[in-house]
Amino acid sequence: MSEKPILINSKTERVDVEALIDRCRSDPNRILADDEVGLVVYVGDLDIYSVSALGHPATGNPSPDPSGHWAQKVNEISVIRFGESVRRQIGSVVKTLSADSVLLIRDGDSLRKVRAADLKPGMILRSGEKVYW
Amino acid sequence: MTFKNELERRTFEIAQRVSGQVALIEHNKTLRIETADSPEVASFVGPPKKEVDVITAGFDQNPDVKILISCKEYRQSKAEPADVQEWAAVVRTMNQYATATRYLGLIISPSGFTSGCEPWATSYNLGVIPPLKGKQLKFPADTCDQMFERVLTALKKRLHFPHAALFEAPQFYEFVYHLTEAFEGRDQSAKEFGERYRVLGKGWLSSFSELVKTFKDQTIQNIETTTVGVYLSFSGGLTFRMIGQQIQFGADDGRVEGHSVGIACEKNFHGEPCSLEFIKKLVVGHKVTSAGDWGVRFEFGLTDDLMLAMEPDRIQVYRTRNPIDQNLL
Numbered sequence: 275m276s277e278k279p280i281l282i283n284s285k286t287e288r289v290d291v292e293a294l295i296d297r298c299r300s301d302p303n304r305i306l307a308d309d310e311v312g313l314v315v316y317v318g319d320l321d322i323y324s325v326s327a328l329g330h331p332a333t334g335n336p337s338p339d340p341s342g343h344w345a346q347k348v349n350e351i352s353v354i355r356f357g358e359s360v361r362r363q364i365g366s367v368v369k370t371l372s373a374d375s376v377l378l379i380r381d382g383d384s385l386r387k388v389r390a391a392d393l394k395p396g397m398i399l400r401s402g403e404k405v406y407w
Numbered sequence: 408m409t410f411k412n413e414l415e416r417r418t419f420e421i422a423q424r425v426s427g428q429v430a431l432i433e434h435n436k437t438l439r440i441e442t443a444d445s446p447e448v449a450s451f452v453g454p455p456k457k458e459v460d461v462i463t464a465g466f467d468q469n470p471d472v473k474i475l476i477s478c479k480e481y482r483q484s485k486a487e488p489a490d491v492q493e494w495a496a497v498v499r500t501m502n503q504y505a506t507a508t509r510y511l512g513l514i515i516s517p518s519g520f521t522s523g524c525e526p527w528a529t530s531y532n533l534g535v536i537p538p539l540k541g542k543q544l545k546f547p548a549d550t551c552d553q554m555f556e557r558v559l560t561a562l563k564k565r566l567h568f569p570h571a572a573l574f575e576a577p578q579f580y581e582f583v584y585h586l587t588e589a590f591e592g593r594d595q596s597a598k599e600f601g602e603r604y605r606v607l608g609k610g611w612l613s614s615f616s617e618l619v620k621t622f623k624d625q626t627i628q629n630i631e632t633t634t635v636g637v638y639l640s641f642s643g644g645l646t647f648r649m650i651g652q653q654i655q656f657g658a659d660d661g662r663v664e665g666h667s668v669g670i671a672c673e674k675n676f677h678g679e680p681c682s683l684e685f686i687k688k689l690v691v692g693h694k695v696t697s698a699g700d701w702g703v704r705f706e707f708g709l710t711d712d713l714m715l716a717m718e719p720d721r722i723q724v725y726r727t728r729n730p731i732d733q734n735l736l
Contacts, residue, residue, distance in 0.1 A: 303568070306561035310611035311553075311589045314561060319568055349572075350585055356592030356614055376540060 280325040282345060289322060295351065311355060318349035360390050365403035379405075408432070411460060414480040417552050418515060422464040422476065425559040429465035436461055461497070464559060469566040471507050474559070479516035485545075486516035488523045495531035511562075511579050515555055519545040532576035534558065534583030540591065550594055554587040561586050603700075607646065607657035615700050618656055621645065622695045622707070627715070630687055630722070635665030637717050641695075649717050654705060673723040674736045681736075686724045689736065690715050 281289040298304040298315045307314040323345040357372040371390035378385045378400040379393075385400055397405040410416040411434065422430035462476040477494045479486045491514060498512035513534040514520075520528075525539045536554045537546040546554075565573070565582070573579045596614045604613035626642040636650035646659035674681040690709055697708030706716040712728040728734040 303564045306564050307557050307586060309557065310609070311557070311593050314586060316565055316568060318572075350582075352585055352589070354589040354592060355611075355617055356596045357589060358592070358616070 279348070279351070281348065282323050282325060283321045284323070286345075291351065294320075294322070295353070306350065312357075313351075313353040313355075315351045316349065317351055318347075322348045322351075324348050358391070360393075362390065362393055363406040364393075364399065365401075409434075412478070412480045414515065414517065414548065414551075415460070415462070415478045417548070418476060418478050418555060419462050421552060421556045422462055422559065425556060425563060426464045426466060429467060429470075431463045432461075433463070434460050466563050466566055468563075472509055472511070472566055472570070474511045474513055474562065475501065476555075477512070477514045479514060479518075481516065481518045483518065485519045485521045486514065486524060487521050488527050490514065490516070491520070491524045491527040491531070491533060491535075495527065495533060498533065499531070509574060511573065513555075513558070513583065515551060517546060517548050517551040529577035529580050532574070532579045534579055536583065536587055537590070538584045538587045540584070540588055546590065546594065550590055554590055558583050558586050602653055605653060605655045607648075607655050607660065609657075613656070615698075618654065619698050621656060622647065622698065624694050624696075626692060626694050627690050627707075627709070629691065630683065631663055632668055632670045632683065632722070633663060633665035634668050636719065637670070637722065638663050639717075649705060649719060651719055652703070671721040673721065674725065676725045676731060678723060681724075683722070686715070686722055689713060689724055 279291065281291055281294065283289055294317065295313070295315055298317065298320075304316045305313070306316050325345055354372060359370050360373050361368060361370055363369075373389065373391040375390045376387050377390060377393065379388055380386075380398045380400060388397070393405050395405055395407050399405070408419075410419065410432070415432070419430065419432045460478070462478065463473055464476065465473045475494075475498055477490075477497075479490055494512050494514050498510050501508075501510045511534070512531070513536065514528075515536045517537070519537060520535055520539055522539065524535065527533075528535050528539070536551055536558065538554075562582070573582060593612065597612055600612075600614055602612075604615065604618055605611065606613045606617075622641060622645065625645055627639060628642060629640040631638040631640075636648055639647040640659060641647065644659050646656065648655040669683065672681050672683050672686055673679060674685065690713060693709040693711060693713060695707050696710055699706045699708070704716055704718050706714055708714055708727075712726050712734075714725050714727055716723040716725075724736065726734045726736055
């Protein structure tokens with residue numbers, strides 16, 4: 275999960291994460307958790323999508339869009355208080371990922387799980403995108 | 408009320424706390440078909456009936472949704488795919504014969520799950536606590552309790568919104584995962600920093616990185632020293648307090664404990680005596696650009712190459728600009 279996701283609405287307008295969270299605070303039921311561990315906000319009905327450079331979340335297929343981006347529906351936004359973050363270039367995009375997020379990489383004929391912190395240059399994600407650094 | 412083990416007792420108490428009287432515990436429960444005119448046993452594995460221990464949690468505002476909880480306390484060994492398959496069968500059977508009620512399944516196994524459990528849990532849409540995510544598969548019992556309470560509380564709120572999707576695999580599995588994955592980082596931070604950082608007001612455990620995020624680009628407004636500790640006020644209504652070995656920070660509630668007292672104040676790298684007023688004149692109005700924690704000593708890097716260092720009984724200010732001997736304060 276990206277620590278600083280790029281969010282858009284269905285009109286492809288950019289959505290500011292902080293402003294969205296502030297808006298959600300007016301309805302306490304949207305704040306699923308707000309504690310020592312972090313904040314989880316429900317936004318599933320607010321027309322929010324995140325832009326990802328990774329493959330399709332279900333199939334791993336690369337995007338049909340020439341830009342290589344998928345817009346994924348967002349149900350919850352998590353703000354993790356204790357997550358370390360790492361910066362990695364995956365495909366054409368540099369992303370900030372939480373260090374313990376789990377990604378699938380190709381390993382011969384099979385797939386293997388690795389943490390974002392353990393991604394190495396040259397690894398190929400399930401989506402076919404290469405880790406450059 | 409009797410419990411088979413401590414995990415079951417704690418889980419039930421949490422379910423009661425969150426769900427109120429909608430929480431139930433049943434031992435050796437025989438599954439029965441809800442629609443039958445006369446009670447009928449629902450056979451789903453091997454023998455004609457199946458007895459299970461189950462904690463059921465429901466929600467007043469959504470009486471048609473219930474969560475079936477299985478507690479696995481194996482101490483040394485981990486829960487195996489057979490445990491997940493068994494609970495999948497229970498939840499599937501309950502859903503198959505239910506009229507209006509829809510069931511979600513959750514398995515709690517503080518000793519963790521073997522990696523083979525994940526495909527079963529995702530395909531049958533079962534939540535698992537602790538999460539199957541990587542290095543730390545085993546968590547302390549109290550962390551698992553906190554995970555369960557967080558999930559149940561969040562689900563109660565989540566049910567105020569359209570929730571049909573939660574019943575489609577692996578939506579509920581992922582819902583539980585997202586709510587529990589960050590505990591590993593919290594526990595890791597507690598191990599690394601102990602009680603060093605606390606957020607004021609909430610009393611939450613915190614970390615060096617959160618402290619830096621909070622104070623980066625904030626301006627120092629005042630320094631006070633008391634018999635209790637060192638108090639710094641910042642722009643944005645923030646405060647930083649060094650109380651003995653602990654650092655407390657967050658929104659300033661205006662409380663300054665103890666009575667005013669002078670502590671050792673020093674300037675320059677080699678520690679020449681100076682007054683607190685001298686230090687205040689130098690640092691007040693400057694923004695935080697960096698920070699460092701050296702155990703007993705905490706330092707804020709400020710604009711104009713100034714460094715403000717604090718220890719429980721000493722404050723020091725120095726300039727890091729080179730050459731040092733030509734930039735003394």
